[in-house]
Amino acid sequence: MGKITVETCEIEGLKVIVPTVFGDSRGYFIETYNYNDFKEAGIDQVFVQDNQSASTKHVLRGLHFQIQYPQDKLVRVLSGEVFDVAVDLRPGSATYGKWHGVVLSAENKKQFFVPKNFAHGFLVLSDYAEFAYKCTDFYHPNDEGGILWNDPGIGVEWPIPEGISPVLSDKDTKWGGIAEYTKKYREG
Numbered sequence: 001m002g003k004i005t006v007e008t009c010e011i012e013g014l015k016v017i018v019p020t021v022f023g024d025s026r027g028y029f030i031e032t033y034n035y036n037d038f039k040e041a042g043i044d045q046v047f048v049q050d051n052q053s054a055s056t057k058h059v060l061r062g063l064h065f066q067i068q069y070p071q072d073k074l075v076r077v078l079s080g081e082v083f084d085v086a087v088d089l090r091p092g093s094a095t096y097g098k099w100h101g102v103v104l105s106a107e108n109k110k111q112f113f114v115p116k117n118f119a120h121g122f123l124v125l126s127d128y129a130e131f132a133y134k135c136t137d138f139y140h141p142n143d144e145g146g147i148l149w150n151d152p153g154i155g156v157e158w159p160i161p162e163g164i165s166p167v168l169s170d171k172d173t174k175w176g177g178i179a180e181y182t183k184k185y186r187e188g
Helices: 035-040 178-186
Strands: 004-008 015-019 022-024 027-029 049-056 060-066 073-079 081-088 099-105 111-114 118-124 128-135 144-146
Touching: 060 081, 073 081, 073 099, 073 118, 081 111, 081 128, 099 111, 118 128
Parallel strands: none
Antiparallel strands: 004 015, 015 111, 022 027, 049 128, 060 118, 060 144, 073 111, 073 128, 081 099, 081 118
C-alpha cells in the first residue's frame, strides 16, 4: 500500500493520482494501477477496457461522454504532455457544468480519475503525445455524446497560444453547448 497519493479537486469525485516512482541509474518503475491501492483511495471500480491514442501538437479531443452507458475513466499520458479536462454533467450536482483541468505528462506521471457522467477531453501541448485510459464500460459507437469544446456556457480555459486554432475532428466541431445538452438529456 501507499504507492499512490491522491489529490482531490474542487469538483467532488474527480481525483488526480500521483504514483510513487522508484528510480535509479537504470531508469524508473511505477505501478500504474493496483486495485487494492485504488480501492483504499476511494476508487473502487472494475475497469473493462483499455484505450490508447496518439496525437500531435494542438490536437483537441473532446468533450466526450457516453449517454446510456457512462464510463468512469482513469487517464494518463505515456509520452508527451496534455491539458486534460473533465466537465461535471451529473444531474443535481452542485458543480453541474463546472470544469477542472490538469496537466498530465510522461514526466509528471500523474493520472486523472474522471467519474461517470462527466464530459472529458484533452489538448496536446507537446509535439506528440500518447494517451492511455482505462474505462469501466465498453465503448458503444451509437451512444456517443459531446459538448462543444469552446462552449462559453462552460468556459474551459484551454491553454491555446494566441493565433493557433486547435486541430479538431469533424464531429467535435458540431456538438452543441451545455444548454442544448441540459435541455435534451436532463429536462426532457
